[in-house]
Amino acid sequence: MRILPVGDDALLVEVASRAEAEALHAELVRRREAGLLGAREIVPAARTVLLDGLAHPGRVASELAAAHVPPAPPREREVVEIPTRYDGPDLGEVAALWGVPEREVARIHAAAEFRVAFCGFAPGFGYLTGLPARYDVPRRAAPRTAVPAGSVALAGPYTGVYPRASPGGWQLIGTTEAVLWDHTRVPAALLSPGTRVRFVPEDGA
């Protein structure tokens, strides 16, 4: 674990793997809920967790340096199911990258159990991990200027679902009617860090 100061009241904690980042995030959230850590924001990412809005960053840094971080606890939360039509315009390209027939893409993708590693890019956009590393795909060379809301997409080791229409360079493999973000709903985000996710192929897809 490497602890990097960020400005006057934040720390970036860097770890060796996604699994460690997930475990560290779970532990930091647990500490905040137990009143042991005062942080305005706890932001997990690929290999780091950012703690922002700390009253005493130096003290938190020394506590963390001495801390034991247990592996992320098993999730008791139920799995969020995202009904998906595997009909994206990049299905053929992804199938070619994976070296499988097109209809296999849906089967492989829907067989995996995903977890939200972290969020970002847009409210409700989760970076989901769960596909084996051999299915990593590059971003598109030229990003699309408009990706429709509900697009199920791949980039690098991640799967994501666009909560609203926006530009984007991910490979589009499907679409869903699921509402990823609704600020009138509690919670507003369907997916938050740690959520378990499965993509369920819709009939006729």
Next chain:
Amino acid sequence: MSDRAMSVVRAGALTTVQDRGRPGHAHLGVPRSGALDGPAAALVNRLVGNPPDAAVLETTLTGCALAPRSDVTVAVGGAPCRVTVGGRPAAWGAPVRVPAGAVLDVGPAIRGVRGYVAVSGGIVVEAVLGSRSTDLLSGLGPPPLTDGTVLPLGRERPPHARVDAAPQPAPPAELVLRVTLGPRDDWFTPDALRAFTARTFHVSSASNRIGLRTEGPVLERARGGELASEGMVLGAVQVPPAGRPVVFLADHPTTGGYPVIGVVRRADLPAAAQAAPGTPVRFVAVRRR
């Protein structure tokens, strides 16, 4: 709709509703947002008797014009500008009474960039995650004003204190931003680090509520490759591959994939909000507090 409302006669280049933003949701990808020049927004609120978290209007360079449906007290601050009510000159930086139906015209910024208009009672558009701020990056909060927009107002409260006018800092002729290096300063060459804190940059016209973009020396990386996406803070100075530093302002993304060379002191960001394109910028390295 009740008469506690005002209509937008001239929306200006970019006028948004802003309060103190929506911190605490960065892990869901929600930017903090909020007034870029927080002290100016708080001051105009005080001048009309609003609490500091009441929503105000933030204008950009060209001002705006408004017509209230009932008598209201307003105060205009931030970037200095000409203010008129019903075509007659009125005070800037002081409480002004606007009769029902009269047009309050907030003129273009004479210096600086962002003007703030507080209306007694505050602007009470629907709050999203506890804030009424327009967030241009993620589209949360009310859309930017357009001509004809009708804004609901809260109930007027008497001012806490009788104040005629209040001094406000002038927009900077040169923007000096104190910066603590890191967390990714080791991604840059020693020459780039020297240039960052010794050379002069200029504010780019591509700046917006997401970031203060700069022109000037290109900061070269000591290491190539991609940085995995990581959490970003307000005031982070991110350096994209083109090598031009970008200072993250209120609507900044909550995670990003380019290295952060340093972080600007929070207290220096209101001045960054008022620095017009072309303003010289110097980054001064300071020790962490």
